[in-house]
Amino acid sequence: MRIKLLVGSCFLAVFFLAIALRGPWGSGTAEDGTRLDVSLHGVTRVLFPTEAGSPIVGCSYLTGKGSVENCAPSTVTEAPYSMLCSVFPMMVAGLLLALASGVVTYVSPYRAKGTSAALSAASLAAVFAATIIAQIAMPRALKVLDEIPLYMHGMAFTSVWIAMGFLLFAAALSTTSTMLKHT
16 A cells, blocks of 8 residues: 555656646736746746737747747846746756656565655655745746736646645655655
8 A cells, every 4th residue: 555655646746747847837917918927947928818819929948949038037136047947957857756756666665665765855855945946036037027026826836836745745655664664
């Protein structure tokens, strides 16, 4: 039962982390009525948010592609922009560590308890650090958000907290199993 719980929680965390990597974490409304959706890889401007199928203009601050004016660094300081650019790789590392923890637990459930505990704890640490950095840096990193308040409430933002719950469960269960020498 312990093995199924560990593997299941690791793979559910991977699923929710994949959602967190793709979707918007926050949004804000500009004075002209357009909505800005900010994700871990870029900014999307929805031109007519009240209309279904509204045209969108997007950019990626990680690759520099798209509408560059939406992804320009803030004029106040560039430190939050650098911090924001580091979040995506940290989140991917957390996803890969969670996947590795689930695979190690599935392949060798009794011999690799310590490795599984370390991998799930490292995944939790990477995802938690990335989430905190994103919450601090995202509202202050982009020039387009200098006058617009950003509200962190997107589906991806919610799913990262769900993933952290599964990772916390996996790390706690595998660590206590190791400490109590359960087989």
